[in-house]
Amino acid sequence: MPLHGVCKNIMSARQKEHGYGTSQNPDRFQQQDYLQLKRFLLTQNKLFRDETFPPDQRSIGQGKLEPAELAQVQWLRPRDILMSNPFFILDGVSRFDFGQGQVGNCWFLASLGALTFHKEIFKLIVPLDQTCVGKDYCGLFHFRFWRFGKWVDVVIDDKLPTIKRKPIFARSKDEREFWPALLEKAYAKVCGSYADMTSGTPAEAMRDFTGGVHMCIQLSDPSPDLWKLLCRAGRSRTFMSCSTIPKTETTSGDRLPNGLVPGHAYTVTGLKQLQSQETEVNLVRLWNPWGHGEWNGDWSDKSPLWRSVSTKDREKCLTVENDGEFWMSLEDCCRYYTNIEICGMRPDFLDEEPACHWKTSMYENRWVAGTTAGGYINHKETFWTNPQYRIKVCGKTDSSQTRNTLVSLMQKSDKRNRRLAQLFFIGFIIFEVSEKDEKRAGKFPASFFSSHRPVAQTRKLMKSREVTEFLTLKPGEYVIVPCTNEPNQTASFLLTIFSREETRCYENSGHNLNNPVEKAKKEKNCQDVEKKMLLFRQYSDKYEEVDAELLQQLLKGDLISGSFSIDACRSMVALMDESGDGKLDSQEFGYLWHKVMKYKRVFAKMDVSQTGTLSLTELRNALRDSGMSISDELLNLMVVRHGASSGHMTLENFISLSLRLSRMNKIFTELSDGRNVTLSRSEWLFLSMYT
Incomplete structure (x- = not known):
């Protein structure tokens, strides 16, 4: 069973913290472990067949070969193509070793030609301890590429598509040598198929060979x-x-x-x-x-x-x-x-001073329609909702002409196949943050951007995988806003900042909850207290408790707007139930009612459009008004989990998510050592199944 999406993101972040995804410790592409597979195959005396990139038409892809050609395709291993001893690498590597086949990937092969000049990088991409024959041969090969912020180890079998025993795609000038064809196959697997390698720019493959x-x-x-x-x-x-x-x-x-x-x-x-x-x-x-x-x-x-x-x-x-x-x-x-x-690999070539050491900061994030995809700066009402990054440039810049910062923005499609990737026009804009704004927490609002002029930006928005600008930023504090041309364009991106001077960078969306754990306040109005208790007694059972069904009736009768589902009411009871019996007593109900009424007032205040729902901008403001500042990543997740298909939030959904956010943060505070929570399996299951 595939990993849960949220779990996968958490694991990926933890692995990066522990050094996974580096060139020396690459991540496993599609969870395939080269060493484990090799040990198994050699023990079982078997040859590898890669079911994740099978030797059939699916891996060739659409539109590359005519039906008559496809009928002639045979997937053969090097030893079956040559009928004698093949070589992985023969007499070293050179740009003259290979030529282009029937896929339009000159961009990839041009980069491959450049790779042959750099022996150390070549050994990183193409592990040399591989062979097409001998006791260590099992039909299994692996190659390494940099992909959107991390290095991955890509496993393939050595079955190559051929017609009349001749490789269809990249081929060696010396038919006994097979590293170019196998490397191309590994990259085709990363792209989705051979056909997915059609058309591109050399920069794409060069970046994937260096990560620099x-x-x-x-x-x-x-x-x-x-x-x-x-x-x-x-x-x-x-x-x-x-x-x-x-x-x-x-x-x-x-x-x-x-x-x-x-x-x-x-x-x-x-x-x-x-x-x-x-x-x-x-x-x-x-x-x-x-x-x-x-x-x-x-x-x-x-x-x-x-x-x-x-x-x-x-x-x-x-x-x-x-x-x-x-x-x-x-x-x-x-x-x-x-x-x-x-x-x-490094930005050394940008600087005339060989002793200069550049610093690197890298951030992964997403533009999500309705929450963090605000479009270009001409969209004044939504531009501020884009992800924001603060950067403080320290030290001294020799002159106003010295370029000291390189900013790279790369977009990443969610599609598995490269040819299906939709590229948007992307760019970034940089604003200087004055001293009076430096202490501002969370995102800068629309008013900040309407009153400040950009100090730097991409010369134009480009429909490409990556845009870069080499800039001069004097010492001070700045906010960088990566954006698409239009609002509501969903895509992942990677922002990389290279700096000559010492810098401090961080995401500006508000990772920490600002005092989200609220204690129930005593109502000063005795009539309100009496009204609440009268309502509770009206719906409670003979033990003066309400369960989920009774709570649903109570809320339906008093909140006017729509109704809560039985699942939402069960969730509310579980979140507020301190005894764990599936019911709320008068004190627990009082705490819940106080929160519900508070969130109802916040909802009405922030529903400026008076539609009875909150837009995503209004939702962020409502959470902030409730005392909760959240990151863009968490906001995106909450919208997926609690929002309607239109992207708007009803009163019932807003109350449910606000209760959950506040309560889960309180649980963390109670169980943590200040930084982390450690739970046994049974504790984890007990907590997750009843909250």
């Missing part, structure tokens, strides 16, 4: 220091790629007259500054993941410009082969490519 810093440089208006930045990136452990201008109506064929492929991803494999006669020329070396097809303009393999450089430079740089790799000038690169993507 991503920067996209638009080449339509390049910075004067572009070459310096590229050289710093080249010296660091970074991946670089670029993409050509997409195909237009006037473009015919797969290639342009200059040899480039429109809308195609290329790997940056080298940078070189040469002396051409008396002029310095900045050259970029690029590689086509097809493994063939090259640029034929200036500085291409057969360009006469190579005769203008020294023999030494020419022999060192130039290789005349149709291997997909070529040189071109930085100016031509900016002319024919749309952007350069840079991704590194």
Whole structure:
């Protein structure tokens, strides 16, 4: 049975606290443990078959192969493809080891080409102690990827889709080598299928290979220091790629007259500054993941410009082969490519000071329709409901021109299959917090944002997996608001803040309950007390107690608005029942009645629209007015559990959830040591089954 959603979230948070999900201690993708599986298979002398990514049409996906081709597909292990001893890795790894197959994933293979330059990162992604033959072989392989804030270990079997014994997708130039095809299969499993790898940007895979810093440089208006930045990136452990201008109506064929492929991803494999006669020329070396097809303009393999450089430079740089790799000038690169993507394990390449150490803060959260999906800043009434993050920049900034903070916002779809993921236009806005607002607890309201101007923001909202901005923030306190373009767009996101200076960051939604445990106050009005007791005696049994059914009749007769379900009344009795007999005596009823009347007054006060229900904004205000400040995550959960399908909250549901929130917090306070609660299994079951 799958884990309960809330339980899964709690376990994930705890695992992260204890170091799970790091590159050295990755999480298990789909709960598959490589070492346990391997021990079992070797003991049983069996070959692995992965039922979570089965060797059939479901794993190929839709739209990649014609029905006639699908009928010919055979899933074969390397030893059955080759009919002799296959190799996992043969004579090291190189970008020239492989070529693209029948899935449009040049973006992934361009990143794979970049990966081959970084041996330490390659060993992290591709554990080298794996083999296609021998006593340790059991048809089981594993690879590691960074996925939305954590590293995962992905297990696969080695059955590959083939037609006429030839792999359909990524294939090695040397048919005896299989690491490219197996790595591609593991990534296809993460995406949902091979077809789900169609179309993308190299930045997506580069990020999943490093888990580090991503920067996209638009080449339509390049910075004067572009070459310096590229050289710093080249010296660091970074991946670089670029993409050509997409195909237009006037473009015919797969290639342009200059040899480039429109809308195609290329790997940056080298940078070189040469002396051409008396002029310095900045050259970029690029590689086509097809493994063939090259640029034929200036500085291409057969360009006469190579005769203008020294023999030494020419022999060192130039290789005349149709291997997909070529040189071109930085100016031509900016002319024919749309952007350069840079991704590194650390943000070292951003800084000209090699001794600089960047600090990282990472937060996972969700935009949820009706509660925390407030849209862009032009939606003045709802923008403030977006998640908010406070950041305090300490230290000294050398000048107003020094960029000291990089903010990354990545959206994560809830869909299992990548092709079904709906990407929204996303971005973030940063506001400075003045001294008088620094002590404010909880979210800043709409009035704060209407009276403050942003000090930084994404240049434009983008419909992409990730947006980043490199910013200058002077010492002080700020609030960062990640948002979608429109309200009520539900998605998960990951916010990462890299800082040169010492910073303190935290979520601003109000994780702690502010004095939520309230003691029943003595009613000063004797008439109110007498009315309450008269009502209680009217409905109580001969023992002067009310059970859930009697309570339902009582509430229905007095609250006017609708009625409480019998389950809601049972829950109320359980929450207030101190004797555990399933009934409320006059004192317990008095405490319940006091709370019910209080929440009824709060409901009426906060129902400014006078619809008889609370919108999600009104709900948050109502809880705050009741003395309870809650996090966005808890608010989202409460709406799912207690709200109507419209996203609004009725009086009955508001009273039920407020009682539960207040009571459960009191139980925690009574049982905890100040931080945690420890329960035996029987205690846990006793508590959870009767609250």
